[in-house]
Every structure is written in C-alpha cells, then in structure tokens.
Amino acid sequence: MNRSLLLGVLILGLPFVNGDKDKWSTGNDGVLQLNSGNFDRALREHEQLLVHFYVPLSGQGHQVSAAFEGAAVELQGSEVKLAVVDAAKEKDLAKELNVAGSSEIRLYVSGDKHSPVVCPVPQSSTSILTWLRRRAGSAGDLVRDLSQLEASEDVTVVGFFRTSKEELMVFISVYQMDPVTEYTGKTANQILSSPVLNHALLFIRKSSADFNHVYSAFNNAAQSFRVKILFVWVNVDEPRNGRLMEYFRVRDFEAPLIRVVNLTSHVTYQLPSDTLEVETIKTFCASYLEGKAKPKxxxxxxxxxxxxxxxxxxxxxxxxxxxxxxxxxxxxxxxx
Structure with a gap:
C-alpha cells in the first residue's frame, strides 16, 4: 500500500517538474521568451518561428530590437510566431545553434532546428514584414487588370515583359530564391539545377566575429547580379560541407574567401583580396563577367x-x- 502511494506521488510530481523546465513567458505583444529549456518545444508547437537572438546593450542590437518589436505588433494573430533569446544569458544554446554577432534574426520552419533562414539585418519593422511576405508568397503576381492593381496598393511596382517563355522561366526561377542562398542538404538540388550557371560561393565560418559584416556585404553585392550570377554561402563550421570544400580545395583556415565557378567549364576564380567589402566583391564579379578575371x-x-x-x-x-x-x-x- 505504501509503495502504491509513493508511486502515485512520483507520477503526480513528474508533470510539474517537466512543465516548469520548459515553461516560457509571453510579453504583451505575444513574443515568447525562449531559453535552452523551452526552445525545442517552441519549434514543435509553431510551424513558423521567427527568433531574434540578441545581446543586451549592443549598438546594432538596439536597432534590430526596435524593428523586431514593431514587426511583433503587426504579426499578432498571424501564422508566424515571434520569439526572443538573450544570447548573452543563453550561451550554451547560442553555441549549439552557431549564433554569431550581437543581433541576428532567424526563421525556423517545420521544426527544423539546424537549417534556419537568416533574415538580412533589418532597417525597420517594414523590412522584416516584407522579407516574410516574400518567403511566404509567390515571387510575383500575374496582372490582368492594371487599373484594379493601381487602386489596391499605395505603392505598386510592375514589370512589363515582352520576352520568351524560356527567359521568363529563368527570371521566375531566380527570383524565387533569396539574393544569397545558404548551401545545405535541402538547397543543394535547387542551387545545382538553377538556370544560372555562374555561381559565387562565399566560404565563411558562421561562428566568426565578422560573419554579419561579410554576409551583409555579400548580400548587398548580390543585388547587382541577379540572373547573371547565383550567390551562395557555405558554412565552414558545418561538417557536412566538408566534401564541397574538398572539391573546391578550400581549407577551413582560409575562410572567409569568395570563389566564382562556371558549372559548364568548371573553371574557378578567386577574389584576389582579403578585404570582403561590397565594392570589392562587385568589382570582382564584374571583371569575371567581362572575362578579365584570372582563373584560380x-x-x-x-x-x-x-x-x-x-x-x-x-x-x-x-x-x-x-x-x-x-x-x-x-x-x-x-x-x-
């Protein structure tokens, strides 16, 4: 009888212990406060989880936090759940997820913990909302009644096309992807099957202190070469990328570096500079397209x-x- 009573007490006590471990608090704007104990639970319960990893008192963190808070108000009740993680306090979680820098926003989809989509550093809440809409919706809409479209939006951007079906398919295929795509097991086929045969690859450690700066420069440069060059970044910290690095003969200690390769000729070109700034990258890509770059x-x-x-x-x-x-x-x- 005593054993049964003891067993009953233990069983009743277990839910209380586990529930307290992964409990989270929610702010007035519905944003979840996550930590190492409840992060996995949040991934399981929310199909789309937008997480802001921040370090208090950092300069860039204030700007991104303000943009994130503004987006949280607009996204209340939507399919996207917002959450924040204090990376300074949750150091083990930040290390596990390879969070670099003082402020970073990631979108986790379908509970995939290790392949999030990194949001470019936002200038405002509108930047975040626009980025989410582009990822959730189609790259463009077919317009049949221009006057109806003009009346529906305050600002309207319209592309008028007189081109072949093949060229239009290339355009759609390119603009369905972000300006910069991370190379992963899920994106490899999309990258290799792209109609754009010139690829610029950034090999970089996501854990490096200059990751955000270099990625931002790479992303900004990519805007000028859509349809001409496909921009891809490779996380040197990821062991599964070892075979790709071996193919390009890139050693981990050489990162960060940028290579351009043509998938038809397989000739490789390397940016001849250690300064990975926007203009340096743009000049290198332009020289490659003009046939002036020297093969690696x-x-x-x-x-x-x-x-x-x-x-x-x-x-x-x-x-x-x-x-x-x-x-x-x-x-x-x-x-x-």
Whole structure:
C-alpha cells in the first residue's frame, strides 16, 4: 500500500517538474521568451518561428530590437510566431545553434532546428514584414487588370515583359530564391539545377566575429547580379560541407574567401583580396563577367622550407610570385 502511494506521488510530481523546465513567458505583444529549456518545444508547437537572438546593450542590437518589436505588433494573430533569446544569458544554446554577432534574426520552419533562414539585418519593422511576405508568397503576381492593381496598393511596382517563355522561366526561377542562398542538404538540388550557371560561393565560418559584416556585404553585392550570377554561402563550421570544400580545395583556415565557378567549364576564380567589402566583391564579379578575371590555380599547400635549398620547390600558390618575377631569370622543371 505504501509503495502504491509513493508511486502515485512520483507520477503526480513528474508533470510539474517537466512543465516548469520548459515553461516560457509571453510579453504583451505575444513574443515568447525562449531559453535552452523551452526552445525545442517552441519549434514543435509553431510551424513558423521567427527568433531574434540578441545581446543586451549592443549598438546594432538596439536597432534590430526596435524593428523586431514593431514587426511583433503587426504579426499578432498571424501564422508566424515571434520569439526572443538573450544570447548573452543563453550561451550554451547560442553555441549549439552557431549564433554569431550581437543581433541576428532567424526563421525556423517545420521544426527544423539546424537549417534556419537568416533574415538580412533589418532597417525597420517594414523590412522584416516584407522579407516574410516574400518567403511566404509567390515571387510575383500575374496582372490582368492594371487599373484594379493601381487602386489596391499605395505603392505598386510592375514589370512589363515582352520576352520568351524560356527567359521568363529563368527570371521566375531566380527570383524565387533569396539574393544569397545558404548551401545545405535541402538547397543543394535547387542551387545545382538553377538556370544560372555562374555561381559565387562565399566560404565563411558562421561562428566568426565578422560573419554579419561579410554576409551583409555579400548580400548587398548580390543585388547587382541577379540572373547573371547565383550567390551562395557555405558554412565552414558545418561538417557536412566538408566534401564541397574538398572539391573546391578550400581549407577551413582560409575562410572567409569568395570563389566564382562556371558549372559548364568548371573553371574557378578567386577574389584576389582579403578585404570582403561590397565594392570589392562587385568589382570582382564584374571583371569575371567581362572575362578579365584570372582563373584560380589549384595548388597544394606551400611546403615548409621550400626556399631553403638551392633548388626551390614550387606549387601553384607560389609559382607566379617566383617564376614570373621580373627581376629574376628562373628555370622551372615541371614534375608529374
């Protein structure tokens, strides 16, 4: 009898313990306050979960927080549930999710914890709402009555097309994707089947301190090359991307770097600069399209002590510097 009573007490106590562990609080605007204990539960319960990871008192964080709060008011009662995580307090959760920087907004869909869509740094709540609408709806609407459209919106952007079906399909295919697409198992087929055969790949650690800055520059540059170059970023921190890095002969310590490749010729080009700013990236992509960029020479790592002997040991990475030095006459023997 005593055993039955004890068992009953334990069973009654279990829901209370588990419920307290993953309990969350909700603000007046309906935004969930998440932590490591309730994050997974929120993913299970909400098909679309927009999460703002922030660090209190950070400069960029104030701007993004204000935009996020404004969007929360507009999105009350919608299919998108908003939540916030204090990344400074929830360090283990931030590390698990590879959250970088002082402020970041991510959209989690269908409970997928490890493949969120990163929202570009918003300037206002309208930026967030527009970004969500583009992801949820079609890339464009077919207009049959222009006067009706003009009366329905305060601001209307209309594209008039006189082109072939094939060109229109390419346009639609490109603009269904974000300006920059993360390479994952889910997006690989979409990327490789794109009608755009010129791909710019940014290899970068999502955990790096300069991730937000470099990604923003890459994203801004991408706007100028839609339909001409497909912009893709590869998370060097992700072990599943190892085979792609091996194919392009990219070592993790070399990140961040940008490569451009044509899927027909498979010739690769590398941005010849360590400064990954908007104008630098745009200039490189323009030179590639104009046929002025130099192909990347595949190379082994420069051997240790390569220049300590009378006969120097050259590889692709130091061949041009040594063999084409205008101040020296160099004899080179190529060995297979």
């Amino acid at each position: 020479m595949q190379s082994e790592a420069i051997p240790e002590g390569w220049d300590t002997q009378p006969v120097k040991e050259l590889v692709g990475m130091n061949l041009e510097e040594v063999a084409f030095n205008p101040n020296k006459t160099v004899f080179v023997m190529f060995c297979m």
